[in-house]
Amino acid sequence: MINKLVKKTLIATAVATTMVAGSVQAEGHSEEITVVSWGGAYTVSQVEAYHKPWMAATGNTIVSDDYNGGLAEIKAQVMAENVTWNLVDVELSDAVRGCDEGILEVMDHSVLPDGDNGVPAAEDFLPGALVECAVGNIVWSTVFIHDESKIQGVDGLADFFDTNKFPGKRGMRKGAKPNLEFALMADGVEPADVYEMLSTDAGVDRAFAKLDTIKDSMVWWESGAQPPQLLADGEVTMTTAYNGRVFNAIASEGKPFVINWDGQVWDLDLWVIPKGAPNQEATMDFVKFSTGTKPLADQASWIPYGPLRKSSFGLVGSFHSDASLDMAPHMPTAPDNFKRALQNDFEFWADNSDQLNERFNAWLTK
Amino acid sequence: MTTANPSIDQATALPLKEKLARTTAIQRRRAFLLTLPLVLFLLISFVFPIGQMLFNSIHNNKVSGVVPEFTTAIQKWDGQGLPSEEIFEIFVKDLAKAKKVREVGRKVGNMATRINYEMPGSRSLFTKSGRKVGKIKQGPYKEALIKIDKDWADPQVWLTLQRASYDISPAFYIAAMDMKYNEAGEIVKADELYQIYLNNFGKTLWLATLITLICVVLAYPVAYLLSVLPLRQSNLLMIMVLLPFWTSLLVRTTAWIAILQTEGVINDLLVYFGVIGEDGRIQMIYNQTGTIIAMVHILLPFMILPLYSVMKTIQPTYMRAALSMGSKPFYAYRRVYLPQTIPGLAAGTLLVFILAIGYYITPALVGGQDGLLISNLIAYHIQKSLNWSLGAALGTMLLVVVMLLYWVYNRLIGIDKLKFG
Numbered sequence: 001m002i003n004k005l006v007k008k009t010l011i012a013t014a015v016a017t018t019m020v021a022g023s024v025q026a027e028g029h030s031e032e033i034t035v036v037s038w039g040g041a042y043t044v045s046q047v048e049a050y051h052k053p054w055m056a057a058t059g060n061t062i063v064s065d066d067y068n069g070g071l072a073e074i075k076a077q078v079m080a081e082n083v084t085w086n087l088v089d090v091e092l093s094d095a096v097r098g099c100d101e102g103i104l105e106v107m108d109h110s111v112l113p114d115g116d117n118g119v120p121a122a123e124d125f126l127p128g129a130l131v132e133c134a135v136g137n138i139v140w141s142t143v144f145i146h147d148e149s150k151i152q153g154v155d156g157l158a159d160f161f162d163t164n165k166f167p168g169k170r171g172m173r174k175g176a177k178p179n180l181e182f183a184l185m186a187d188g189v190e191p192a193d194v195y196e197m198l199s200t201d202a203g204v205d206r207a208f209a210k211l212d213t214i215k216d217s218m219v220w221w222e223s224g225a226q227p228p229q230l231l232a233d234g235e236v237t238m239t240t241a242y243n244g245r246v247f248n249a250i251a252s253e254g255k256p257f258v259i260n261w262d263g264q265v266w267d268l269d270l271w272v273i274p275k276g277a278p279n280q281e282a283t284m285d286f287v288k289f290s291t292g293t294k295p296l297a298d299q300a301s302w303i304p305y306g307p308l309r310k311s312s313f314g315l316v317g318s319f320h321s322d323a324s325l326d327m328a329p330h331m332p333t334a335p336d337n338f339k340r341a342l343q344n345d346f347e348f349w350a351d352n353s354d355q356l357n358e359r360f361n362a363w364l365t366k
Numbered sequence: 367m368t369t370a371n372p373s374i375d376q377a378t379a380l381p382l383k384e385k386l387a388r389t390t391a392i393q394r395r396r397a398f399l400l401t402l403p404l405v406l407f408l409l410i411s412f413v414f415p416i417g418q419m420l421f422n423s424i425h426n427n428k429v430s431g432v433v434p435e436f437t438t439a440i441q442k443w444d445g446q447g448l449p450s451e452e453i454f455e456i457f458v459k460d461l462a463k464a465k466k467v468r469e470v471g472r473k474v475g476n477m478a479t480r481i482n483y484e485m486p487g488s489r490s491l492f493t494k495s496g497r498k499v500g501k502i503k504q505g506p507y508k509e510a511l512i513k514i515d516k517d518w519a520d521p522q523v524w525l526t527l528q529r530a531s532y533d534i535s536p537a538f539y540i541a542a543m544d545m546k547y548n549e550a551g552e553i554v555k556a557d558e559l560y561q562i563y564l565n566n567f568g569k570t571l572w573l574a575t576l577i578t579l580i581c582v583v584l585a586y587p588v589a590y591l592l593s594v595l596p597l598r599q600s601n602l603l604m605i606m607v608l609l610p611f612w613t614s615l616l617v618r619t620t621a622w623i624a625i626l627q628t629e630g631v632i633n634d635l636l637v638y639f640g641v642i643g644e645d646g647r648i649q650m651i652y653n654q655t656g657t658i659i660a661m662v663h664i665l666l667p668f669m670i671l672p673l674y675s676v677m678k679t680i681q682p683t684y685m686r687a688a689l690s691m692g693s694k695p696f697y698a699y700r701r702v703y704l705p706q707t708i709p710g711l712a713a714g715t716l717l718v719f720i721l722a723i724g725y726y727i728t729p730a731l732v733g734g735q736d737g738l739l740i741s742n743l744i745a746y747h748i749q750k751s752l753n754w755s756l757g758a759a760l761g762t763m764l765l766v767v768v769m770l771l772y773w774v775y776n777r778l779i780g781i782d783k784l785k786f787g
Contacts, residue, residue, distance in 0.1 A: 070750055071752060072749040072752060100475025100476075101471075101473055101475035102467075102469065102471065102472070102473035208559075218735065220734070220735060233629055235627065347490050350489055351482065351487045351488070351490050354479075355486030357751060358560055359560050361743070362559060362562040364735045364738075365565065365566060365569075365735065365736055
């Protein structure tokens with residue numbers, strides 16, 4: 001009962017705020033757009049490198065909102081024909097699936113500006129960064145991390161699954177992706193063979209069998225801010241995490257965490273516009289601005305997520321608060337980190353995520 | 367005299383009756399007007415969404431909406447071998463048309479997702495072919511399509527398409543009951559590795575029963591104490607019962623996390639007093655135990671309050687009379703006191719059980735992997751997998767189970783005997 005009451009009040013407040021926001025917008029001349037991203041250190045990097053300079057240059061306002069990924073909210077808004085999000089930062093598989101289902105606007109890539117070195121956008125962006133309904137901005141990666149002050153000598157992904165060598169709990173993102181990939185790579189499968197193997201029943205069985213070995217030691221996390229916290233609290237000895245947030249915990253909070261790049265699974269993040277979103281002109285202007293050479297490079301000085309424009313590479317400098325901390329070696333794509341890396345196969349997951357997540361859920365509750 | 371008057375009597379009596387009827391009718395209508403806001407509210411916030419959910423669980427037009435002409439054609443197919451060249455042609459043309467449509471819900475991806483539920487891994491067959499199919503300008507269409515992807519030569523694809531082309535179908539209930547269609551189109555049990563829902567329904571029922579029982583055991587003495595203590599003490603006790611009730615659910619659940627986690631208060635104390643070693647910290651949260659503890663705490667007031675309100679009205683003289691007539695205390699309690707508390711007990715158990723069976727937020731936060739309830743799976747399909755039809759089917763099943771239990775309850779105890787306070 002109380003629950004419902006709270007919910008109703010929340011909805012009422014939300015409606016009231018939206019109405020107030022709406023009226024303010026109608027009176028003012030500048031535009032307001034809502035940009036949604038993954039929160040925490042990642043959103044901070046985007047606010048500093050994209051939002052603030054764009055707002056200063058255009059006089060428009062950006063409302064920043066957080067979510068945990070997935071297409072659910074976008075789909076709900078589009079279905080209800082009440083789209084309040086103007087721009088969303090999504091994973092590649094979601095950008096493709098959302099585009100296929102028609103809940104995202106098609107993006108015109110021809111309006112994207114040339115790189116600062118004059119190279120046209122189509123060639124400046126890394127292959128795969130421009131898809132029908134999206135413009136890519138960064139490369140990020142899921143890695144596994146440990147606390148160097150508690151355990152030493154971690155060597156490779158196999159140790160993540162070895163609770164005899166390193167006793168204690170393990171943290172992983174709740175869901176099949178990219179845990180099945182990690183399991184196979186830890187079991188000795190080469191990154192290049194992972195998805196081919198996962199396409200067979202035997203491969204999936206093998207991945208689950210590997211996960212079985214540490215199932216009793218598992219703690220599952222859902223939002224990117226959780227794993228560094230779990231590790232800091234001592235709830236887990238090792239956990240998978242998004243590389244950028246871990247770096248920020250190390251660089252700004254001085255945590256003794258170590259990133260293990262062996263078997264990293266990297267992916268792209270892209271901007272998408274929900275179908276029927278208002279203010280699309282202003283939104284596109286922001287997309288053009290934020291995926292320009294300089295903002296992408298600036299973003300990388302706040303968090304080590306690699307820019308998707310080649311012309312940005314050379315401009316990536318040092319950490320925003322520490323000029324002696326060079327960012328380039330901390331990028332997922334830095335040669336030293338990239339030795340045994342796997343790119344998330346969006347098509348594989350678009351095809352199989354329903355089935356594999358169902359099996360994952362069934363496995364979880366048994 | 368009497369013979370002269372009846373006409374007058376009748377003339378005045380009839381309008382009077384009518385008048386009365388009219389006034390009461392107006393009054394009744396007015397009274398109804400007062401309830402109108404509530405009726406409308408219920409209609410909009412309850413009847414309509416529930417109806418929508420029921421409808422969604424059996425209705426899915428993701429195939430017929432995308433390839434309408436093919437839908438009519440394939441439904442006439444006899445299911446032998448591959449469909450005819452003519453059906454292939456209609457399919458190719460419909461697919462090419464669908465590629466150009468920008469309307470939400472009528473894009474190829476929607477059909478691909480729908481078929482992918484029943485034929486996992488087939489999604490890209492549709493989306494990829496959808497992109498290329500515009501290039502097929504002339505027949506033979508069958509060959510051309512199979513050239514794009516050889517999977518189109520698999521009769522299974524066409525059988526699944528035929529099945530999914532019907533807007534009204536039991537497919538989602540079949541999935542929700544851990545079943546699937548086999549290659550011959552028969553309904554069979556799903557592979558054990560993929561069975562999840564029925565087990566979870568069982569677990570949800572069992573946990574809700576357990577939580578209700580624990581609530582009864584804990585609440586009964588507290589409610590009794592509340593009802594017999596002098597006003598001053600009972601007020602204080604009442605505030606202690608109500609204070610958590612007024613506190614936000616999230617705050618209380620988070621408090622339990624702080625208390626129960628392996629680095630939490632209880633484990634720290636146990637280690638400090640040497641009851642367990644540093645390595646022997648007990649896992650009390652992110653599992654079923656955590657779910658039970660937190661949910662009992664949150665639902666306890668719903669048991670205490672109806673019990674208290676009933677116990678408050680029981681005259682102490684009854685028990686005294688029974689005892690003075692030589693009854694043993696337990697016998698007096700069982701025959702005199704307990705039956706009088708049944709209405710409160712019944713209301714409390716019903717309230718707690720029904721709340722528990724549909725509980726979502728607490729298991730989501732502290733349930734970990736084995737403490738998840740059916741509502742968490744429903745939320746998963748609404749929020750993550752976006753299979754709204756399956757979510758709706760599971761939701762409908764939950765609704766039916768609750769109504770069934772309510773019916774049984776009514777038969778056993780009688781709803782009219784309930785007393786909520």
